[in-house]
Structures are given as structure tokens and as C-alpha cells.
Amino acid sequence: MKIAAWILSAGMAFGAAQPPIPAWQPDDLKALKSGELIPGLLLLTEDATPESPAPEVPAPPAEEIAEAAKPAPEVAEQYLEAYFGARPEKFLVDPQGLLGAKDFRDRENFLKYHSGDSEIDLFVYLFDGHQEIPSEVREEEIVERHFSSGKPAVVVYYYLGAPQKSDIYVSPLISDVVSAAEQRRALASSVEEALEKPDKLAQFEAFCVQLAIRIYWMERAAGLVRDVPSQPVTRPEVSPVAEPEGKHGKIAAKIHEVVAQWGASAAIMTASVLTVVSGVWFARRKAKYRFPVFDVPPRLGGAHAAGIGAVISFGSTTQSPSSQRNDVPDYLGL
Numbered sequence: 001m002k003i004a005a006w007i008l009s010a011g012m013a014f015g016a017a018q019p020p021i022p023a024w025q026p027d028d029l030k031a032l033k034s035g036e037l038i039p040g041l042l043l044l045t046e047d048a049t050p051e052s053p054a055p056e057v058p059a060p061p062a063e064e065i066a067e068a069a070k071p072a073p074e075v076a077e078q079y080l081e082a083y084f085g086a087r088p089e090k091f092l093v094d095p096q097g098l099l100g101a102k103d104f105r106d107r108e109n110f111l112k113y114h115s116g117d118s119e120i121d122l123f124v125y126l127f128d129g130h131q132e133i134p135s136e137v138r139e140e141e142i143v144e145r146h147f148s149s150g151k152p153a154v155v156v157y158y159y160l161g162a163p164q165k166s167d168i169y170v171s172p173l174i175s176d177v178v179s180a181a182e183q184r185r186a187l188a189s190s191v192e193e194a195l196e197k198p199d200k201l202a203q204f205e206a207f208c209v210q211l212a213i214r215i216y217w218m219e220r221a222a223g224l225v226r227d228v229p230s231q232p233v234t235r236p237e238v239s240p241v242a243e244p245e246g247k248h249g250k251i252a253a254k255i256h257e258v259v260a261q262w263g264a265s266a267a268i269m270t271a272s273v274l275t276v277v278s279g280v281w282f283a284r285r286k287a288k289y290r291f292p293v294f295d296v297p298p299r300l301g302g303a304h305a306a307g308i309g310a311v312i313s314f315g316s317t318t319q320s321p322s323s324q325r326n327d328v329p330d331y332l333g334l
Contacts, residue, residue, distance in 0.1 A: 120151070129200070186218070
């Protein structure tokens with residue numbers, strides 16, 4: 001009874017501690033019956049949740065805004081003549097010294113190698129990634145002025161550290177066959193390869209390598225290179241002499257050679273010798289040998305003996321073998 005009373009009192013106390021069940025408000029109950037209110041919709045959709053005020057984003061500082069609005073520095077006037085004054089003597093144009101001596105030499109050697117292996121040269125004008133070419137410089141006119149004659153060329157204005165700003169032009173000699181779309185595809189492919197590299201020097205190297213590959217297809221489009229069909233290998237004609245088969249065929253070939261060199265008499269003698277040798281060889285090969293069968297007298301009345309052998313054993317390493325020999329009687333009388 002005490003346990004039951006304790007359980008009943010605990011249950012009443014627990015029930016008294018629970019919050020009361022909420023009751024429907026008249027307006028909500030009316031909206032529920034009309035279908036305007038769907039229970040649980042607030043938990044399933046974000047649109048039904050009340051809009052919370054967006055967090056305030058601090059405005060960028062004035063220095064940052066001024067730096068973003070500031071135009072990129074133009075290439076200094078003192079370098080314009082070195083860049084655009086004449087057709088460059090080197091394939092890599094870098095009057096500002098943006099590359100170190102070793103990096104410049106490596107890229108220049110690559111462009112030289114490309115020139116020796118290709119019908120289209122590749123010239124690269126190198127600028128810093130934060131620079132801009134002055135507006136009074138017309139890149140298309142520079143290409144037309146300096147690359148209208150001589151070997152066809154592809155000219156690239158490359159921005160170190162920002163390959164996506166690069167521009168590409170082709171000399172007038174191949175501008176009609178290398179379309180603008182092909183030029184854009186070559187540039188986009190090279191920029192894509194460059195952007196996969198971690199630093200600006202590796203980007204520049206990947207850009208040059210990929211563009212050199214694309215120039216190969218420009219050569220084919222321009223008709224500067226053609227696929228040369230492989231020539232079949234010609235073999236010297238051999239007189240139609242039947243191939244000898246087997247040993248007799250080799251003998252016949254030997255006789256034919258001797259006849260051609262020494263005449264009929266020597267051929268007859270050679271044929272006789274070869275015939276004798278062949279006969280002896282054939283006779284030995286077909287020879288049969290029979291070994292005689294000896295009559296062995298029976299021993300102790302049997303067809304075979306028991307198989308008696310000699311056994312030598314040494315029991316001491318200090319005595320001679322003769323002193324250690326055991327004399328065995330000769331039972332067979334041999």
C-alpha cells in the first residue's frame with residue numbers, strides 16, 4: 001500500500017510539473033479549417049519563416065575603394081621605343097627586366113628552338129600583370145608594321161602573373177588562313193594551361209609550351225606543312241632461284257654454285273665426292289648394332305645372386321685403413 005501510494009503521489013507531482021497544453025486561438029482555428037494554415041509548414045519551408053534582418057556588412061575602407069578605382073599603371077614612356085620601335089631581334093621582348101637572367105635565357109632558348117622547328121615564329125612581349133599598354137599604342141598596327149614581311153609569326157602580349165589579360169595577333173601573311181576564332185582558341189587553351197600552375201614563372205612556361213603546340217595546327221591550316229606519305233621500303237631484286245629444301249636441296253645448290261664457278265669437270269668431281277659423303281652419312285645413320293648375350297652360370301642354384309658388395313668403414317682416425325680391415329671369408333671361392 002505504501003509503495004502504491006508513493007507511485008500515485010509521484011505521478012501526480014510529475015503531471016503537475018508539466019506545462020499546460022496550448023489551446024487553439026479562434027483566428028488560428030478558423031484558418032486551419034479553411035486551409036490557410038498548414039500545421040508544421042514553418043518547419044518544412046524557408047519561405048514561410050519570418051524574414052530576419054540581414055546582417056550589416058561593414059563598408060570597405062576608403063583606402064581600399066580608392067585603390068580599386070585607381071587605374072593600372074601604364075608602361076613607362078622610356079620603354080615604349082624598346083617595345084614597339086622596330087621588329088625585335090629576340091623572340092622574348094623584356095626591356096623592363098621582369099625576368100631574371102636565367103629565366104630569360106631559358107625562355108629565349110625555348111623560343112629559338114621553336115623557331116628552328118616550326119614554319120611560324122613566336123614572339124612574346126612581356127609586361128607586368130598590373131600594367132597596361134598606353135592607349136596611343138595600337139597593337140594591331142605594330143604587328144602589321146613590323147611583321148608584314150619575312151617569316152610568318154605569332155605575336156603575344158603576355159602579362160606576367162595575369163595570363164588571362166594576354167592578347168594574340170598573327171602576321172598579315174597568315175591572317176587570312178588563321179581565323180580569329182582559331183586565334184582565340186589557341187589563346188584560351190594556353191591561358192587555361194597557365195592558370196593551372198602555382199606561380200607566375202611556371203605559368204609563363206606552360207603558356208609558351210601550349211601555344212607552341214597550337215602553332216603546329218596553325219601551320220597545317222596555313223598549308224605550310226603537309227603530311228608526307230611514307231615511302232615503301234624497296235628491296236633488291238633477287239634472281240628467281242628456288243629455295244632448296246632439306247639436305248639434298250643444299251647439296252644441289254652447292255653443285256650449282258661449283259658449276260657456275262669452275263666448270264663442268266670440277267662440278268662432276270665435286271658431285272662424286274658429295275655423293276660418297278652423303279652415302280656414308282646415310283649408311284651410318286641407318287646402321288643397326290646388336291650386342292651379344294653371354295650365358296651366366298647359375299649361382300647357388302638360382303638364376304641370380306643375392307648381390308654382395310664391399311663395405312669400407314673406418315672406426316679410428318689415428319690408425320691406418322689396412323689395420324682396421326676386417327677379413328671376411330670367401331664363401332664363393334672367387
